[in-house]
Amino acid sequence: MTQAGTAEVPKVTLYSYFRSSCAWRVRLGLLLKGMSRIPYEYKAINILKGEQFTDEFTKLNPLQLVPVLEIDDVKLVDSIAILQYLEERFPDKRPLLPKDLVQRAHIHQVVFLIASNIQPLQNTQILPVIEAKLGKEERLKWAQYSIAKGFSALERILEKTAGKYCFGDMVTLADVVLSPQLANAIRFQLDMAPYPTIRQVGQALNELPEVKASAPANQPDAPNL
Template identity: 45%
Template sequence: MELFTYFRSSAAYRVRIALNLKEIPHKLTTVNLLKAEHKSDAYLKLNPQGLVPSLKLDDGRVINQSTAMLEYLEATSDSYPLLPSNPYDAATVREWCNIIGNDIHPVDNLRILKYLTGTLGVSEDEKMTWYHHWIHEGFKALESQVKATPYCFGNQITLADLYLVPQVYNALRFDLDMANYPKIRSIYDACNKLEAFINAAPENQPQE
């Protein structure tokens, strides 16, 4: 498999962790967003939205959108299950993923922030107020639900941890006050002791 990735992309970060946990052989190909490589004709043939990541399968077929990639990897790989076997428990994990993947990440994504400061003329301070607001909204809900013993759902790493860690990474990068989220911070720290998470971290990726 070939994952088209960018080191600070939260969505690509999730998929990198999954590929590592499941020990699926793969190649990482950097798409530099700062150089607008995601808007090139060649990349748009892979991903018509011009977003990262894209996952090219061994047979050349392509999956776009990180949630679809993670569900595909879960369905096709028997190694390291990332969803509980109980349907209700699996739905709970997906619920937590959706809080991050649907309600926090999209409105705080780079292209949204650029639109705010560019087209709409929002100040940098106002942009950061927006950014922090939506993370706080999601983290408040998650903090009341996740187990943190030591991971989101207990002793088993699940898809929820793969969504949470990149979101916390970005929150810390943009100086979000995490004082009210001790369980979330504990999960983040526990996950980042694992080799699969360490190897997927932005600072351990090529940046060009």
């Protein structure tokens, strides 16, 4: 049985694609949990070339998605399941959740608002389907609509909870999930004017060295532009 707080330094391998927002969540979580001093191995899976569909990768993750994390002999898929595992296994390394149960639930709400209500509607699985059925212009509109709908609700929540970050001045799992989603919003040219709180939190997050180091442009498989 793996116990919380196991002391030895684990061997970590991350299967990632530089632009995947779900892989970014895990890259950011690893850095925030202090893994920057444990150089993890980075294995690039090129989603646009379909490398996630090989038999070898499908054995790793039947859902054919990045990220996959190997930590010692444990293999984990799904970004949120991975983040929760890291939090439970290394609770003392920069906690990303407070101890109060209600505060934890409020943070989880924001995590799932993004992970279940925004991201799945504008990811690399769904957008090609939308484009094939409705055309290229509808693809962008669809992505913008999906993010705007979720951000409207998120803005109303964060108005009440935000300090420097989503919940006061502590970096939490909500911020880990928000940062990549914000980058998607900007990539899809969403008008951010209606979301001043989200913008402000996003600016603070962008100044964190862990956010910079985990950003798509700074990954080994990012193209040299």
